[in-house]
Amino acid sequence: MNSEHRSNQPLTLSAVLLTLLTVVLWAGTPTAIRFSTDLVPPVSVAGLRFAVAIVFMFFWSTFHGTSLKLTWSELRKPLVGGVLLFFQIGLFTLGIHWSNASHGTIFINTFIFWLVAIDHFVTKTERLSARPIIGLVLAAFGVGLILATTARPSTETVLESASLDGDLLLILSALILAVKIAYTKHSVGSIHPDSFVFWHAVFGTVLFAAWGYTVEGFRFSILANLHDTKTQAALAGVAYQGIAVAGLCFAIQARLLKKHSASKIAVFSFATPLFGILFAVLLRGDPVSPWLFVSGSAVAIGILLVNLKPAASVTRTD
Numbered sequence: 001m002n003s004e005h006r007s008n009q010p011l012t013l014s015a016v017l018l019t020l021l022t023v024v025l026w027a028g029t030p031t032a033i034r035f036s037t038d039l040v041p042p043v044s045v046a047g048l049r050f051a052v053a054i055v056f057m058f059f060w061s062t063f064h065g066t067s068l069k070l071t072w073s074e075l076r077k078p079l080v081g082g083v084l085l086f087f088q089i090g091l092f093t094l095g096i097h098w099s100n101a102s103h104g105t106i107f108i109n110t111f112i113f114w115l116v117a118i119d120h121f122v123t124k125t126e127r128l129s130a131r132p133i134i135g136l137v138l139a140a141f142g143v144g145l146i147l148a149t150t151a152r153p154s155t156e157t158v159l160e161s162a163s164l165d166g167d168l169l170l171i172l173s174a175l176i177l178a179v180k181i182a183y184t185k186h187s188v189g190s191i192h193p194d195s196f197v198f199w200h201a202v203f204g205t206v207l208f209a210a211w212g213y214t215v216e217g218f219r220f221s222i223l224a225n226l227h228d229t230k231t232q233a234a235l236a237g238v239a240y241q242g243i244a245v246a247g248l249c250f251a252i253q254a255r256l257l258k259k260h261s262a263s264k265i266a267v268f269s270f271a272t273p274l275f276g277i278l279f280a281v282l283l284r285g286d287p288v289s290p291w292l293f294v295s296g297s298a299v300a301i302g303i304l305l306v307n308l309k310p311a312a313s314v315t316r317t318d
Contacts, residue, residue: 009259019268022249027275029245030096030104031283036237037097039230041216046089047208050201052242057198060251066194077187078196082203084180091173099166102286105276106146106296107170112303113139114178135305142298149291160286185257193254267307270300
């Protein structure tokens with residue numbers, strides 16, 4: 001069985017259920033980040049998140065009998081992945097801190113359209129047909145709509161109000177995520193997915209820690225009061241990001257990519273912005289606007305239309 005066939009097997013029921021699990025868990029990430037950045041500086045939140053993920057991946061790999069040892073030449077791939085991780089997650093966390101969770105879940109999911117654009121205009125590996133073009137137009141409409149409504153001045157002061165600066169950082173994060181996804185797919189073809197996830201988290205965490213300590217002035221003493229509800233919420237948010245998302249979701253998706261094509265996995269991601277908006281409104285009290293749901297629905301339908309084509313090379317690792 002050649003490598004191309006091994007990575008393009010039909011989805012089984014267990015693979016579908018695992019994919020849906022990652023979709024729902026990822027949808028909760030922006031909300032968890034908002035709880036954490038209420039107390040901890042944004043980039044330091046990302047560092048804590050992946051420090052937890054490193055511990056999770058170590059025990060995950062031990063449980064599955066996977067060796068994390070890599071040669072010096074093999075370490076280059078997770079090193080590059082760690083640098084991409086630092087910029088992508090750093091901008092994502094900062095963008096959510098400046099904006100809000102519902103905007104975060106919409107904008108980060110535009111990564112899929114950046115990937116399609118790269119495939120069509122840069123690598124020319126995929127040519128766009130009518131259906132994905134309609135999906136791109138719908139998504140662009142959704143993004144433009146939410147940017148326009150965010151930029152509009154308001155006389156109300158809302159705790160979870162969004163900002164245009166934060167939204168733009170989220171769009172940039174989505175672009176870097178598209179690059180990171182393509183690089184991850186390339187990397188797990190030659191080294192074990194668990195090893196890549198573990199070591200790219202290690203390298204990324206070093207960068208997060210250096211930035212958090214020198215620029216943000218983060219010290220663990222800020223989390224010392226465990227009886228404070230804000231501290232408890234921040235720690236719960238970090239644990240969710242580290243264990244459920246940066247650990248479990250990354251590990252599950254890397255293993256799915258080993259057996260199944262990225263397009264078959266990505267078709268389920270249309271539900272992520274819808275779940276994300278729901279979590280943000282229910283748990284954080286994000287402002288409920290008809291335009292928010294119109295924008296989220298447009299992006300979700302766009303994702304679905306793009307991924308319904310047979311050979312789109314898209315999935316996520318944020």
